[in-house]
Amino acid sequence: MAYDYQAVHVLDGTIGAVPGQRANHLAVHRATAIAVVLAAPGHGAEAAGILVADGAFEARFCGPGEWLVLSEVHAPETLVAELAIRLGAFAFVVDQSHGRVALTLSGPDAARILANGIAVDLHPEAFAVGRAATMLCNHLSVNLARTGIDRFDLVVMRSFAEALVADLKVMARSHDLSVDFATR
Structure with missing residues (x-):
């Protein structure tokens, strides 16, 4: 038997429908693609340099050797693949979009x-x-x-x-x- 799954946002049905945006x-x-990047031991500076040098996504500091990377342009799979290629052995990348x-x-x-x-x-x-x-x-x-x-x-x-x-x-x-x- 095949199942048809629908992607539903966790806040669907709990917010919205307010006429007009207030100040x-x-x-x-x-649809924000979100990944966590963890620097490999001893490679925090290299990973940080690679993340900061590219404007294709937004890297946000979480803690020493850890960043959240967000993208409105990439799909989750492409964001993770692109980060994994760019960072190589300097860091580990985990998709957190869902x-x-x-x-x-x-x-x-x-x-x-x-x-x-x-x-x-x-x-x-x-x-x-x-x-x-x-x-x-x-x-x-x-x-x-x-x-x-x-x-x-x-x-x-x-x-x-x-x-x-x-x-x-x-x-x-x-x-x-x-x-x-x-x-x-």
């Missing part, structure tokens, strides 16, 4: 909203555009990257995505937040 907006990405969810919080109050649940200084001088780190948002581990002065990307484990969206809605109660799937 502060949480966009949930449907195990993680990418979200973007943008708007004039984005840093204030996040400050309600993150114990990190989000002032642009302390957490500049292009900086990323793995941290707790309330009780959930997220990788947070500042991608613009008023724009932050969050990557969370798939099983915690619904809880993170609920937490962000509570954190933004006084900031008029809209939530929907990203159009890009």
